[in-house]
Amino acid sequence: MQHFWVVGTDTDVGKTFVTTLLMRNLQKQGIHVTPYKPVQTGEVHDGEQSYYYDTTMYEKYSLQLLDRENLNGYSxxxxxxxxxxxxLEGQQINTQRLLGQMQQLQQKWDVVICEGAGGLFVPLDSYGETTLLDVIVQSKLPVVVVTRTTLGTINHTLLTLEALSKRKIEVLGIVFNGDTGSGMEQDNIKTILRHHPLPFATLPKLKHISHIMDLAITDTSLFERLLKHETSIN
Structure with a gap:
């Protein structure tokens, strides 16, 4: 069965949005899909309600019933x-626990999409000895890289791809998120793909997050790669 990570070149590049979008589009193919966020931070307060954005997005836009208790490891x-x-909460992140949860989910679902936190080198312990990248390596799963289209994306994206390549982590493709169609953005995309001719999808900058329901990526080379990879493994 096919499982993979969605990782970002930085924080706030749209990992949760892309994870949710890939989940929806794969579910439309009749594939049993669950997202999984090993670590999420930043509780949102809305009046008397409190929630976490990442897992709330998953549940709100999933086309299948998700198991709320197994959507993430730590909040x-x-x-x-x-x-x-x-x-700050007197806790330590147990990476073996996270890897164990991922393994359990992989036994129950056709596709598990693990969403990273921040960039690859975000530390998971106070000493900086364990990073998100270390967990990805141990999981032995391929990745989809999410990046911006705006100024600075070339450097951030190439560094991210280099770090993955050095550790022999398979990159299934790239998602260029938030495109407005400017000449600079198009050149940024072409430059990155010239260095790394990978399957990709370019997503427009949406006026409202709810427009995710109307966004399809089934005709992109990235989605074709995901389906081929899933079929070849099954």
Whole structure:
């Protein structure tokens, strides 16, 4: 069965949005899909209600019933790096626990999409000895890289791809998120693909998150790669 990570070149590049979008589009193919967020931070307060954006997005836009208790490993209230958010609550992130949860989910679902936190080198412990990238390596799963289209994306994306390549992590493709169609953005995309001719999808900048329901990526080379990879493994 096919399982993979959605990782970002930085924080706030749209990992949760892309994870949710890929989940929906795969579900439309009749595939049993669940997202999984190992560590989420930043509790949102809306009046008397409190929630976490990532897992709430999954549940709100999923086309299948999800198991709420198994959507993530750790949730910390402070909107900060996982290691610091955990430290504020007197906790430590057990990476073996996360890997165990991923393994269990892979036994139950056709596709598990694991969403990263921040960039690849975000620390998961106070000493900086364990990073998200270390967990990805141990999971032995391929990745989809999410990046911006705006100024700075070339450097961030190439560094991310280099780090993955050095660790022999398979990259299924790239998602260029938030495109407005400017000449600079188109050149950024072409430049990155010239260095790394990978399957990709370019997503427009949406006026409202609810427009995710109307967004299809089934005709992109990235989605074709995901389906081929899933079929070849099954």
């Amino acid at each position: 910390f209230k402070e909107a900060a790096s996982p290691h610091f958010a955990a430290q």
